[in-house]
Amino acid sequence: MKITYNAPFTLTFALVATTIHVFPQSITEGFFVVGTSMDFSNPLDYFRLFSHALGHANWNHLFGNLSLILILGPILEEKYGTLTLALMSFITALVTGILNVAFMKNGLCGASGIVFMMILLSSFTNMKAKTIPVTFILVVILFLGKEIMNSFEENNVSQFAHILGGVLGGVFGFFIHNFEKKRKTANSA
Numbered sequence: 001m002k003i004t005y006n007a008p009f010t011l012t013f014a015l016v017a018t019t020i021h022v023f024p025q026s027i028t029e030g031f032f033v034v035g036t037s038m039d040f041s042n043p044l045d046y047f048r049l050f051s052h053a054l055g056h057a058n059w060n061h062l063f064g065n066l067s068l069i070l071i072l073g074p075i076l077e078e079k080y081g082t083l084t085l086a087l088m089s090f091i092t093a094l095v096t097g098i099l100n101v102a103f104m105k106n107g108l109c110g111a112s113g114i115v116f117m118m119i120l121l122s123s124f125t126n127m128k129a130k131t132i133p134v135t136f137i138l139v140v141i142l143f144l145g146k147e148i149m150n151s152f153e154e155n156n157v158s159q160f161a162h163i164l165g166g167v168l169g170g171v172f173g174f175f176i177h178n179f180e181k182k183r184k185t186a187n188s189a
Contacts, residue, residue, distance in 0.1 A: 009086045010073025014066050017054045017111065021062050028055045033109040034097040049097035050090060055109040065111040072118040079125050080176060092117045092168045096161045108158050113165030119143055120169030127177050140170070 005011055020032055032055025034048045056062035077085050096113040120143070123136040144166045151159035 007074035007077045007082075009082045009089070010069060010077055013054075013073070013089070013111075014070060017056065017062060017066065020054050021056055021059070028109070031055070033107045034100050035107050036101060036104055038101045049101070050093040052097055052100075052109045053089070053093035053111045053114055056111070057109060061110055065115050068115045069111060069118065072115075072122050075125065076118055076121055080121075084176070088117060088121070088168070088172050089114045092165050095168060096164050099164065100158070100161070104158070104160060106158070108161060110158075110161075112158065113161040113168075116143065116147075116162045116165035117169035117172070120166045121173050124173030124177060127173070136170070136173070140166070 032051050034052040038045045092113050100108040120139055123133055123139045127133050144163055147159045147162040
């Protein structure tokens with residue numbers, strides 16, 4: 001048996017996030033937390049709009065996110081491809097970063113938006129034409145419903161990023177499914 005680097009995006013993301021967490025907290029806070037305002041003349045503020053997904057508040061936060069990313073990422077990478085999953089993750093981080101700057105009162109760090117994107121996206125992996133998987137419905141009810149209920153509590157968790165990541169995962173799942181269906185129809189004609 002030989003060891004393979006079977007999910008390049010997933011494994012690289014996990015390694016980079018773990019490496020960043022080893023750095024002093026001042027570096028993490030300076031480069032990997034998106035704030036609540038933006039200086040449009042500061043290139044670092046643009047970087048933080050997506051780099052926040054690599055920074056984490058503590059080891060529990062990091063391990064919680066990475067455990068789900070390492071479970072779901074390889075399956076999604078196999079289904080959608082490394083570049084597609086990387087692009088969906090980048091878009092999720094960027095959108096949550098932009099909306100956090102525009103609407104939230106607290107800074108944001110961590111890959112939770114990407115985790116919830118992966119959770120909802122994974123419910124589409126065996127979707128058939130003109131169907132909605134029951135797993136998708138249950139995931140929406142369980143995961144996003146819980147986050148909506150938790151959003152009324154005072155805590156340091158960004159349910160906003162969780163909900164937005166889940167919504168983006170659903171959008172990506174439907175978009176990719178419809179795109180693949182049209183491509184197959186065009187190829188068979």
